[in-house]
Amino acid sequence: SLAVQALAGAAVGATSPLVSVLALAPVAAALQAVLGACLIDRFIGRKSAFDDTASILRLLALIAPASCLVSATVSTPLLVQEGLIAREDLFFNWWNWWLGDTLGVIIATPLMLVLFGRPAADWRSRRNAVAVPLLVALAMLSIAFKQVISWEENRIHAQFERDAHLLATQVQRRFDAQIDMMLSISGLISNSNHLTREAFEAFVSPWLHRYPGTQNFAWNPLVRNDEREAFEAIMQEDTPGYRILDRDLQGQTFPAAQAARYYPIAFVEPRATNLSVIGMSPYALPAAAVAIETSQRSGRPVASDPFRLVQERDDQRGMVVYLATLAPGWNKAAARTGERRSGIVSAAFRMDDAIASALDPRLAALIELCLIDRSGGAPGTRLSGTPGCEGPGWLERKVRHAHAFEFGERPLEVLLRATPAYLLSLRSWAALGTVVVALLATALLGAFLLISSGNTRRIAALVERRTQELEATHADLHDKQAALNEAMRIAQMGSWESFDGLRGLRCSHGLHGLLGRQQAELSSIDDIVASFREDDQSALREIIDELTQAAGLRTIDCRTLSEPPRVLHLQIESEWSEHGLGRLRGIL
Template identity: 30%
Template sequence: MNKSSVLDQLTSQKKVMTYGLLLVLTYVITGKLGLMLALPPGYASAIFPPTGIAVAAVFVAGRKLLPAIFLGSLLLNILVGYSDNHQVSITNIEVALLIAAASTLQAFLGGWWLKHKIGYPTSLDNPADVVTFFISAPVICLISASISVGGLFALGLIGQSLFFTSWASWWIGDSLGLIVMLPLTLVVIGRPRSIWKKRFSTVALPMIITFLLLVIIFIVVSRWERKESLVEFDALSNQLSEQLRIRFDSQEAVLKQTSALFNYRVNDTVSRQDFHHFVSTTLDGYPMIYAIEWAPKVNRYERHSFVEQQEKDFTNFEIKQFNLNKELMTAPEKSFYFPIAYIEPLKEATQAILGVDLASLPDRKQTIQNAINEKKVVATPPIKLIIKKGTELGLLLMYPVHSKTQNGILSIILRVDSFFGELFMPVKQSVEVRLIDMQTGKSLYNGFSESNLEASYTREFKFGNRQYRLETAPTALYHQQHRGWQSWNMLVVGLFGTGLMGALLLMGTGYTARIENLVKQKTEELKESFYLFQEITSTLGEGIYVMNTNGMITFANPKAHALLGRSESELLGQNAHLLFHNKHIDKSVYPECECQIRNVIHSKQPYKSVEEIFWHKNGTPIYSSVTSVPLFRDNEIVGAVVVFDDISERKKIEHALRDSEKSFKEIIEYAPIGMAIVSLSGQFNIVNQTLCNIVGYSNPELLKLTFQEITYHEDLSIDLEFVRQLIDGETDSYQMEKRYIRKDKEIVWVQLSVSIFRNEDDAAQYFIAQIEDITERKIRDNEVHQHAYFDTLTKLPNRRMLMDRLSQELSQAERDNRIVALFFLDLDHFKHINDSLGHDVGDLILKEAALRLLSCVRPNDMVSRLGGDEFVILLSEISDANYAKKVAEKVLRKFEEPIDVNGKEVIISASIGIALRTGDVKITFKQLMKNADMAMYESKATGRNRYYFYNLA
């Protein structure tokens, strides 16, 4: 090996390394951009540009760049795994190696196949090569999709339910990446460079602009889809927020209701037995409460007598506190104590804390002081509850008692997991919930996953003298169940259209290049003819021959020889009629053209024909434009000069144009959405099968109709106004949702996009319409509305609709000085029925309760279900309180009737709380709801199966 060959080899290796590094960089960058359009879990994209770049690289350079393709794919997929988890795991590396191997194999086989079928270098401009490429692309891309998705499934990263979706989206993304990116890559590196370089502005730039516009539209539509998908989530979050507020408020009502036990005692104190009977009844209706405790204030002089009194029930009772090791010890001497005297329910876990001085714990002590100072319910910060020798996060609600016989603190103990978990558990699959105590910054309840750290919905509220913030976020399952496919489908169709546009541009530019070469060749021939025969032909470059009065050819220029394929000896002295015949035509019959040319000699008038046929020596037709003029000499006719020009190429162009028109019609016919060409009067001129399927008419039937005849009458005026604006030039296009009347008289909703075509004089010619069937989407939107405003079990209005209606009614009542009544109704012992007979029976009872309530009110009144066994009745306009009383009595009588459940009679009663808005009193709907709720609890406390008016004199 000589020195020159060694240098050439080193230079070649350096070029390969340089191109390889550029390929790795391009692969990673375009891959990251493509994966921005990916579906979860982040591997399959609507378009994956590296596929086309990799196959093009192998198509051009062969297997030398395969290591660069493998390295680029490996780095890209490692970066994807790191972006998801912020660490590189063994699984990430396994996935990256798998996908890199599959991508490299696909690039190798794809490049080899295209080179074998199309050949390289190539201009990729004839229809056969373009069709071969379009058919081969999706077949090639089966390789990576099958290997990669199969591997991900084997590794457990893709579930069985998502296997086909992931495989299909992967395959489509690779196929579109190959169809779109291979021509663009060849514009940069393809050969022959003279052809591909010119295609930057005619092929690459239009495809890039179209692609960018599609991505922008995709992003906008995706954001709209995401917003639409969160409608149900917002409703659930609002519902949780309202339920949480009501649950907190109900605890406050329990404390105040329990304090009445102490406040109404004048001469004697509340005994343990009194406390037990009263609180046990309350706890039946509030299973979420862990315990209710009573801690009287005991000064140091009363300590001994207090302990003696408590020892009557519990031997060795003493006032205690926790030491630093969280162990109980006898409390030291202090000026006063707040020892736990009574606690319900009394069981092993709660009995252990009897005698514990609440004031010995700093957080409890401060809460006690705040409750006494402000004389209202005060909540502790999040605290650790000691339960069965373990700790659990909890919360205490404290309320001061100042009676003639006893002073102290009533407390409700809430276990966070049971109190909030029961509330948030029903929506756990759809909503992640976090409740934060804002003063401490601690989470009372945190159901957020590690991958979902940001809240999509927040609401702050105050309770128990503390500020709380409720944060919610949709779960991955929610996103999966509410995923919209319109944007992704639109992108896929648009990208395929971009690839198809690229193919048409490739064929068009190739055809133009051939025409330019032909024109260039013809021009050179004309120049040569001009210089060689300027005496005869002057500036003409057409075929010329001269015949005498007998039709014999006396002269023919070289161009005529070339066009007719005959030498000088084969033309001179021959009869001109041989030019218009071939061996299959009877020479005794003169074609019309020949007769016209011969007639020039007799008529002495020129003859011109746009298109005539001469015959080549080899028997092929020559399409020509012909001009024949009489030839005079000494004012006598001596013959004729015939000038003819070969227009065969023009005929080919005309055929190509007809083929192009046919392709255009095929594109319209096979478009995935309805398409139509419509006259200015509204008549359908061209329609595709998709549109026929949408409106139910056959193609001939639809062509006999106008768009006005199939448009729903309520939408026609809007549509016609848009049409007027189009014709008047006020707008270039318009979009609208409208209804068509199908042939079977069914209504179908469509998304209509219309533009107008104008000629070079800017005169309107016809409309171009695109029609997409959106009936299913409209139905889905209606279902979302129904779910957002109505209870799914009873079909009654839910809390959201009730709040809207109640706000409106209160505003109207305030203006008109009307009376509004609000019933808060709770089914008695429903939980016992639900637990003993089952939830199916409970659901039947709730439905029957809804029907009975509806039968007790007027049509303009509202019955709503808040959740569980809680119902609300809104009497929007009544004459006085007696009417509300009559309705309540009617409801109670209605519930006296037994309910037939699978042949078994079940009797259930209801407790009703009634709040009124009367006179010129201003009251918010929240306060009115709270008043009715408190009245309902008073009804339960006084024996159930009755009604109670709030603040009724």
């Protein structure tokens, strides 16, 4: 038990205090064994051979469950105290611990008794009857248990795959919706001769309400360097103090330096929470410039590298998607001539908020999610999820799922893994019940084998004892019969008796000498009658016939056939039973 607890502590990375707590479990197991021995002494007796039903049932149905309360009751609260078991799972783990110990004791006890019980002579004859069937049952139980565990794991994996695929699909759909929104805004701008801030606001506001996590939608027109002052003057009519701005990697903004062209934010919604980015030109940032130029070449939305948004107050990451769009010129001359020049529709959104709004909250609380940008190769850049989830060790858990998709020309991957709470929620009482029933059936088999082998042993011992007593009685009767024959010989007496009515005849050795007949000549009562003179035979036969009709005792004197004849005194009696005449017995 100490070795098992040490391995368990090492598996969970136990610290020294925790190892000390886990070391108490073996002490509880030892106390449990001591209590079991005391209960056996009290209710059964230590020298019991466990060959009667009462002692076996007391051992397996009373003593084993009662003694196994110790380890579970001592150990599970300690594990809760150290945080290895949730407080709400205390009873479930206590029940599992007690039930496992109890069934283990009930199953192992018959094997231990027949293999190591003392005195060995009392158990040797029961080994094959108990050990072989029980070992076969345990082997079959092991196979069945492995299969049940496999079925349970497959069921959990299948359910997790469904739930994880749902979450991954919800994430992908959220990102796809972001692209759809940008395409819609691009269509609006491309087909408008003169776009106003009010029209832009009216169009994008429903999207913002429907898809939380979107930081803003913006329209960034193309402004050449020689048009900068005129553009800023026009924008200041609606936004006092409007300037074209740049930003550094730390998110600080400042007036833009001289450049060939700018893509400043002209319109942004929601405006109130994004005032700090109005006028900012992302083109000055290398990563944003690459995304903008890529979109201009392909005509498709392109996402920038993840970074911390200017408006961000927390630590979550953001991403901006750019879509090159042909739109009317920003000045009146361009509007009159119908000039169309390339601008940028951009959308910034906060990763954690966007993903959280898209997920099923029940599943999101039970399944950990990590979103990774694989553009730079392994291990990738974490966009959302637990810090470090992009590392190779994050998916070492057995129940996991990965889903790859593309967003804004960037390969993204959603990694999901089951939390202990999720696995707990899928815990099946059916599987546990199947295992418990199988263990209980094996335990009952062990009890039955102990009872049957004990009864067999007691019956065999009783038969052996009765056989010895019968042999002793037979030897004693033989000795007494020999002494009686010797006494009859000395007293010149003889005896005879029939058996099974009048069939058969058993004669003493002295009778042959008195009648002068050989052993082979006396095989029936008629042979005895024929051994006397003819005029005595009729009287003797009448007495015999009378005794065959009712129980009684008669005497008669008869003369032998020898010369000179001998007069012998005969005493004849009959014995009867409920079925009729038992036998006739005569003494001469």
